[in-house]
Amino acid sequence: MRNQLPWEDLLALVLNATGETLYMVALASLFTLLIGLPLGVVLFITRKQGILPAPRLNGALGAIVNLGRSLPFVVLLIALIPLTRLIIGTTLGSSAAVVPITIGAFPFFARIVESALDEVEKGRIEAILSMGGNVRHVIFKVLLPEALPTLLAGLTLTVVMLIGFSSMAGVIGGGGLGDLAIRYGYQRFNNQVMIATVIILVILVQGVQTLGDRLVRSLAHRR
Numbered sequence: 500m501r502n503q504l505p506w507e508d509l510l511a512l513v514l515n516a517t518g519e520t521l522y523m524v525a526l527a528s529l530f531t532l533l534i535g536l537p538l539g540v541v542l543f544i545t546r547k548q549g550i551l552p553a554p555r556l557n558g559a560l561g562a563i564v565n566l567g568r569s570l571p572f573v574v575l576l577i578a579l580i581p582l583t584r585l586i587i588g589t590t591l592g593s594s595a596a597v598v599p600i601t602i603g604a605f606p607f608f609a610r611i612v613e614s615a616l617d618e619v620e621k622g623r624i625e626a627i628l629s630m631g632g633n634v635r636h637v638i639f640k641v642l643l644p645e646a647l648p649t650l651l652a653g654l655t656l657t658v659v660m661l662i663g664f665s666s667m668a669g670v671i672g673g674g675g676l677g678d679l680a681i682r683y684g685y686q687r688f689n690n691q692v693m694i695a696t697v698i699i700l701v702i703l704v705q706g707v708q709t710l711g712d713r714l715v716r717s718l719a720h721r722r
Contacts, residue, residue, distance in 0.1 A: 509691055509692065512679060516674070517703075519593045520665050523596050526594075530597070531608050532654065535611075538564070538605065538609040539610065542564070543616040583595050592672070595673065596665065596668035596671075604657055604660060611653035619646055655707060659708060676699055679692060680692060
């Protein structure tokens with residue numbers, strides 16, 4: 500029982516770690532969306548049969564995306580330490596963890612975007628082009644609006660993955676619930692902390708998934 504913490508101390512630790520996790524996930528989600536969405540659009544339109552064919556660019560971007568998706572996240576965390584230090588100035592803390600989390604997630608989301616756009620009815624694209632529309636019109640008036648429910652479902656899946664990534668960032672001192680679980684739960688054999696972090700992570704994942712599913716259903720009904 501010597502490793503058990505007073506409930507007040509445990510609550511303070513868990514609340515602080517939860518705040519750090521939410522901070523990491525929120526920022527990483529924003530950057531993943533800002534990078535992954537346009538990248539997925541470019542991958543789609545530059546296909547050989549796309550509306551703006553550019554096989555060499557498509558191949559290069561596809562290779563980068565596939566490389567990012569093929570590396571285990573723990574390996575990526577360690578490999579990106581020099582880049583994280585260059586950008587943030589340190590490799591410790593929640594802000595530093597956002598860099599590898601984002602880099603680990605945006606290739607995954609880019610492929611989701613590409614797949615979502617691939618489901619858009621080709622006749623709608625051809626209709627816009629036949630009426631004199633350009634690539635911008637196709638993207639913003641057909642592709643993104645038509646694929647919005649699927650994109651939102653993919654974003655929900657990505658945010659759930661980011662919660663897991665934020666936990667693994669604790670391996671390199673990234674803060675958050677993962678760091679709390681390692682430092683207090685694992686290294687100090689404190690079952691209180693381990694149970695608390697698991698419960699909070701399950702609640703976060705369930706909350707994000709439930710909210711995302713409701714938004715997707717709402718959009719689907721409006722359509």
